[in-house]
Amino acid sequence: MSQEEAARARGRVGGRPTVAAEEIIRAARDLLPDPGRSITSIAKLLGVSPGTLYNHIPDLRDAGQAIEHARRIDTAALPTSERQARYWIDVARAFDQWGKPDRCYRGLLAAEHAAPQEVRRGSVRTMAAGLMRHDRALPGVRAFAQRVGALA
Structure with missing residues (x-):
């Protein structure tokens, strides 16, 4: 039995936990329309990386x-x-x-x-x-x- 299978058998699922709670993503979406704020400044304000915002807000990648x-x-x-x-x-x-x-x-x-x-x-x-x-x-x-x- 692999480590992954053993973990699943113990009730563990998924991988690394997400950094961005739903509240952080909601706050980022609220700040995005402000022309004085960049993605980097919003990420810094919320304590996450810009990559985290790009990963959790698909519109930013389009x-x-x-x-x-x-x-x-x-x-x-x-x-x-x-x-x-x-x-x-x-x-x-x-x-x-x-x-x-x-x-x-x-x-x-x-x-x-x-x-x-x-x-x-x-x-x-x-x-x-x-x-x-x-x-x-x-x-x-x-x-x-x-x-x-x-x-x-």
């Missing part, structure tokens, strides 16, 4: 759903230019996951316009490098990739 949520946010209401840039980077990431390179590129350009220092992040470099496959269809993407350090 790129199309993310774009729908993003459309409801007034970027002018975001408190700082850095937060505005992060918003545009998140929008670009969703379009990248959705397979829309032109919209991804526009989001990255908006982030660069809002706060140029924010597009020097690894995630932006990765997206910019991926956009290089579309360099003929996306005028200026090569120069953008150069600016963010995606080209060695």
Whole structure:
């Protein structure tokens, strides 16, 4: 008899217990519409990792759903230019996951316009490098990739 079978025989079921209680997930859902809060800041406030929220709130993993949520946010209401840039980077990431390179590129350009220092992040470099496959269809993407350090 395996350890798993023995545990089942003793009435034990399941694996590792979940970190996120239903109250935490409910609180996270309540905080999500606030444009001044990021997934990371919500997770930190609730004492869980961002990955925990992504694992327990399926809408956060769906790129199309993310774009729908993003459309409801007034970027002018975001408190700082850095937060505005992060918003545009998140929008670009969703379009990248959705397979829309032109919209991804526009989001990255908006982030660069809002706060140029924010597009020097690894995630932006990765997206910019991926956009290089579309360099003929996306005028200026090569120069953008150069600016963010995606080209060695």
